[in-house]
Amino acid sequence: MLGQLKPQPEDAIIELMGRFKADPRPDKVDLGVGVYRNAAGETPVMRAIKAAERALWDSETSKSYTALAGDAGFHNAMADLVLADSVESTRIAAAATVGGTGALHIALELVKDAAPNATVWASNPTWPNHPPIIKRTGLRFAEYRYFDADARAVDFGAMMADLQTAQAGDIVLLHGCCHNPTGANLTLPEWQQVAALLTERGLIPLIDIAYQGFGDGLTEDAAGTRLIAAQCPEVLIAASCSKNFGVYRERAGVLLAIAADGPTRNVTQANLTALNRLNYSFPPDHGARLVTNVLNDPALRADWEAELEGIRTSMLSLRTQLADELRRLTGSDRFGFLAQHRGMFSRLGATPEQVVALREDHGIYMVGDSRMNIAGLSTDTVPLVAAAIAQTGI
Template identity: 65%
Template sequence: MLTELKAQPADKILQLIQMFKDDPRPVKIDLGVGVYKDATGLTPVMRAVKAAEKTLWETQTTKTYTGLAGDPAFATAMAGMILAGAVADDRIAAVATPGGTGAIRQALELVRMAAPQATVWLSNPTWPNHPSIIRYLGIPMREYRYFDAESGAVDFDGMMADLDAVKPGDVVLLHGCCHNPTGANLNMVEWAAVAALLNRRHAVPLVDLAYQGFGDGLEEDAAPTRLIARECPEVLIAASCSKNFGIYRERTGILMTIGDAGLRAVTQGNLAFLNRQNYSFPPDHGARLVTMILENAALTALWKSELEEVRLNMLTLRQALADALRAETGSDRFGFVGAHRGMFSRLGITADQVERLRVEHGIYMVGDSRLNIAGLNAQTVPVLAKAVAQVIR
């Protein structure tokens, strides 16, 4: 049997991580992997998470199973953080998942089970795992224009023109905030227009919310998702706690559905069924920490202050990089970097220039020129700017 297996293409980001590790140069910069790093290059454990873990260690009396959907308190806490009452609770069904990737996978499994003829529409570009999972599940897929590489902004007219071809029952995957890989986001007027178009076309939005709190603020980043939830009769939301709680390895995510209250019980049962087929009971440790933090006013305040520090640090790095690139290149070609939000931006340089950055300067980023802003610090920003200026001359 095993002799029939074919080699799978290497994941480009994981391949980049290994190349960085194998690089013997003492001075090198990793801008590929999508994790937050502080000025020392460490991805720290938040103080609020540490405090919750200490309390959990002291008080937890069992490690038995929770339930197929996870602890209901986690779903309640996450619905409060993401939706904040935008829709009635009796319209929401939810299951805990192994990270945001697990939530996306379960959402697509649900689509395939409920609407096997539906096409899933993705932004061009999008996170590479989106099309990878969709192809693996055999779900029809199409793209809509999203990013204008010349301006570094959203191609909103192109997006709306493409989405006008969406058919009833199709699913449109939207990045709730901090678009990955571009960092370019819709404004609220544009979000309202998207919601109206989806309703007119009778399509279902699937919101991938992986970076709430990393862009303009915890509440501001949730505003588009809340608008979609209020305006659209059916919504799927896949959310991750990896970034905003810094618990990457705990694999903590959630899939929420919003629909008619009369369908909630059936929907909840189907979500639990899908969990049972894929992994039975979802991981609990990270979900329990998140629940403890969101249920405790003091821990919530501490966590929010830490998250705000992370967000402001990335904004500072963004502007510093935009300024340094302007100084080194003598142009505003990269000014959009300061306007983008979240961990990522696309510089808009060629694959050959990205390769020169790696070979000649020890600077690692994805081949499409996506860089992780959080991989920089005050010392490496000018190094990157000088190197970019050299390779584009």
């Protein structure tokens, strides 16, 4: 049996990490892997998470199972963080998951059970893991145009034109904020138009929100998601705690499913519980409990929000510094989009050949579509990276 398996291609980002590690150059810069790094190049444990972990160490008396859908306190804390009061709590079903990726898997399995003939529409481009996850479930996959590569901005007209062709009951996968890989986000008026189109055509939004707090702020980054939740009768939301709480390896995520009414919510909750049971019986609890404790403790939450704001403003400062340095070196404003985009990522607009040249000639590592991780920069490396970009003729 095992001899019939087909070789699998190595993940492009993991392969890039290997190349970077093997590169002996002392001035190399990793802009590939999607984790936050501080000025020292470290991915730190956030202060509030460390404090919550100490408190849990002292207070936890058992490692027994929680519930199949995870701890209700985590559900409630995350629903409040993402949705606030935009939708009645009686309409929200929830399941703790293995990170945001696990939430996407459970969401798509729920779709497969409820609407097996639905097509899932994702932006072009999107997070590279989205299409294979969708296809693996056996659901139909389609793309809507999203990014104008020449303007380095959202092509909203093309997006809306493509979604006009979607059929009632289809799923529309949206990035809640900090679009990965482009960093180009919808404006609030555009979110309003998307909500109107979804409602008019009977489309179901699936929102992947992995970077809340990394863009314009916790509330601002959730504004589009909350608007959709307030206007659409059914919404699926996959939320990750990896980035904004820094608990990458703890795999803390949640799927929130908004139903049209209470009875449908109850049936949905039962189905989420059953899907968790089939996939991994009980979801991991440690990271989820740390997140819950931070969100529910006023002092810890205030410290977390302050540190998260520092992370956000640091990335904005790096964006501005890089855009300014490129303007100085090239005498052009063509890189001004870097300061306008939000979150960890932007697409530089380099060709695959130029990406190779950046890596081989300058030790600047980014993925082949020229997605660069802004958080991989520092104030010291920005001039090096800008000089390499200018010399490569991008």
